[in-house]
Amino acid sequence: MSDVAELAGVATMTVSRVLNDSAPVNEETRDRVHQAIQQLNYHPNPVARALRQAKSKSIGIIVPNFYDPFFANCAHAISLVAKKYQYSVNVTTSDEDAGMEFIEANLMVLNHVEGLAVIPASIGKSRFDRPEFYSTHIVMLDRPVKGHRFNSVLVENQKGATTAVKHLIEHGHKRIDYLGLSEKLYTLTERYEGYSKAMREAGLTPSQHFVCSTLEETFALIQKALTGRRPPTAFFMGNNLVMRNALHALSRLNVSVPDDVAIIGFDDFEMADIFNPAVTVVRQPSLELGRVAAELLFARFEQKDVSLSGQQIILPVELIIRESCGCTARKVLKSFNSKRA
Numbered sequence: 001m002s003d004v005a006e007l008a009g010v011a012t013m014t015v016s017r018v019l020n021d022s023a024p025v026n027e028e029t030r031d032r033v034h035q036a037i038q039q040l041n042y043h044p045n046p047v048a049r050a051l052r053q054a055k056s057k058s059i060g061i062i063v064p065n066f067y068d069p070f071f072a073n074c075a076h077a078i079s080l081v082a083k084k085y086q087y088s089v090n091v092t093t094s095d096e097d098a099g100m101e102f103i104e105a106n107l108m109v110l111n112h113v114e115g116l117a118v119i120p121a122s123i124g125k126s127r128f129d130r131p132e133f134y135s136t137h138i139v140m141l142d143r144p145v146k147g148h149r150f151n152s153v154l155v156e157n158q159k160g161a162t163t164a165v166k167h168l169i170e171h172g173h174k175r176i177d178y179l180g181l182s183e184k185l186y187t188l189t190e191r192y193e194g195y196s197k198a199m200r201e202a203g204l205t206p207s208q209h210f211v212c213s214t215l216e217e218t219f220a221l222i223q224k225a226l227t228g229r230r231p232p233t234a235f236f237m238g239n240n241l242v243m244r245n246a247l248h249a250l251s252r253l254n255v256s257v258p259d260d261v262a263i264i265g266f267d268d269f270e271m272a273d274i275f276n277p278a279v280t281v282v283r284q285p286s287l288e289l290g291r292v293a294a295e296l297l298f299a300r301f302e303q304k305d306v307s308l309s310g311q312q313i314i315l316p317v318e319l320i321i322r323e324s325c326g327c328t329a330r331k332v333l334k335s336f337n338s339k340r341a
Contacts, residue, residue, distance in 0.1 A: 001042070008036040058088040059297065060108035060116045064096045068241060070267055070286050071119060074141060077290025078117050085298050087114075098124030106132055115297045117290075120145050122184045137300040141293040143186040144312065151300075151311045153293040157187050157266075160282040160317035161194025164264045165236055167280075167319060169202050171326040173234040173262060177225055179218070179246060180210040180238040188238040191266050195236055207232070218245035223253060226261070234325075237265035243279070244269070258326040268320060277323035284317045 001019075005012040010029060017023045018033040025033075036042075061078050063071040079089045090108055094101035101121045105128070108116065115137035120126055126145045128138060140152040168176050178195045180188045188210070196206040209225070212218040225232055237243040243265035250257060257263055257277055265272075268283040292313055321327050 003040055004033065004036045004042050007040065008032040056088075056112040056114060057086065058090060058111075058113050059294075060105065060113040061089055061091045062094055062101060062104055062108075062116065062118045063091075064119055064121060065093050068239075069269065070142075070240065070284075073286035074119065074290035074293075077287040078294040081291055081294035081298065085301075087298075094121040096121045096123050098126055102127040102130075109133065109136055114301060115139070117141065117293050117297055118145075119143060122182060122186075137297055139293045139297045139300075141289055149310060151293075151296045151313075153289055153296065153313045153315065155284045155289065155315045156317045157190035158194035158197070160266060160284070160319070161191040161236065162198045163194075163319050164266065164280075164282050165195050165198035166202075167321070167325060168234045168236065168262060168264060169198065169204070171234075171262060174202075174204055175207070175230060175232045176204070176234040176236060177232040178206065178208040178236050178238065179212045179221070179242050180208060181213055181242050183210045191238050212238075212242045212245055215245045215248050218242070219249040219252060222246065222249045222255075226253065226255065232261065234262040234264075237263065240265060240267040240269040240281075243267075243281075247275070247279075257324050262326045263324045273322060275324070280322045280325040280327070281320050282317050283320045285315050288315055 001012050001015050005015045008015070008029075010033060014025060014029060015033055017025050018030050059078075059082055061075050063075050066072050066075075075091055079091070082089045090111070090113060092104045092108075094104060098121045101118070101124075105116060105118070109132060113136070116133075117139050118128070119142045120140055122143070128145060128150070138150055140150050142154065144150070144152040144154060165176060176195075176199065178192055180192060183189060192208055195208075199206045209221050211221060222235075235246060237246055243263075246263065246265075250261070250263075255261055264280045264282070266282045266284070268281045269279075272279040272281055292315065296311065296313070
């Protein structure tokens with residue numbers, strides 16, 4: 001800035017006023033400053049500006065992991081909105097650990113991010129109510145955190161699960177097992193509630209299994225269930241990771257889908273439509289989830305309105321009927337054409 005001021009024949013304060021448009025500068029002087037900037041190829045230092053203004057034009061994104069495509073899609077959608085507002089993003093993972101989440105979030109705040117978009121960790125107690133975050137705008141997505149000031153964007157977990165299980169019941173299934181990843185996950189317990197509701201309303205007995213975090217666990221559980229006295233005729237999978245493990249297990253057990261057992265999963269995944277049979281799923285809008293959460297965050301930046309705190313937005317989900325539930329290819333095509341009409 002001093003070099004620009006010397007070349008333009010003005011004070012450094014004048015250069016600052018031109019760069020920040022913070023005070024009137026006559027047109028001739030402004031032109032000289034811009035010519036000097038161009039000649040010297042000068043770029044303001046964003047780190048120094050952040051330290052001076054306590055603003056960095058950046059936000060932080062914290063997700064549990066990146067091996068679940070759902071989290072990666074959410075992060076990508078948030079980053080697209082940030083680019084629209086000319087903000088940069090810092091992205092990290094918590095590994096589902098609230099302690100690690102706190103460390104990463106605190107580091108971001110110390111680096112002057114102006115806000116955080118977080119998919120909260122499932123293990124441990126959230127620490128976002130600590131004083132370190134009092135002045136930071138925070139939005140939660142996919143999973144809520146208790147606290148009146150946190151905005152959150154969720155999906156219809158219960159309703160989506162209920163719809164999927166009712167569809168299996170309409171196929172004549174009476175023994176439908178629920179496969180989950182963990183009882184500590186808000187989304188999976190909500191989906192279990194939706195599954196249970198559909199079963200009870202049909203006069204059926206719910207049966208859940210929350211130990212499907214690994215392929216071997218899932219294989220052992222499905223093998224035991226299918227060789228029991230009253231084996232299930234259908235499974236409802238709580239998320240796409242459970243579905244991935246279950247598909248491997250069913251293949252190893254030489255179980256035919258949907259002839260031997262029907263399946264529906266919550267959350268669509270890549271290649272679900274080209275499996276044989278194609279996999280019926282409840283599709284949640286991962287990109288829209290990230291976009292809406294990011295727009296909520298930037299709304300707080302712009303308006304700084306306390307009344308904008310504590311909002312909860314719930315996005316709809318959609319049952320994507322394919323063949324693994326027992327629908328034939330002809331029925332799926334008919335359903336698709338009727339929706340288009």
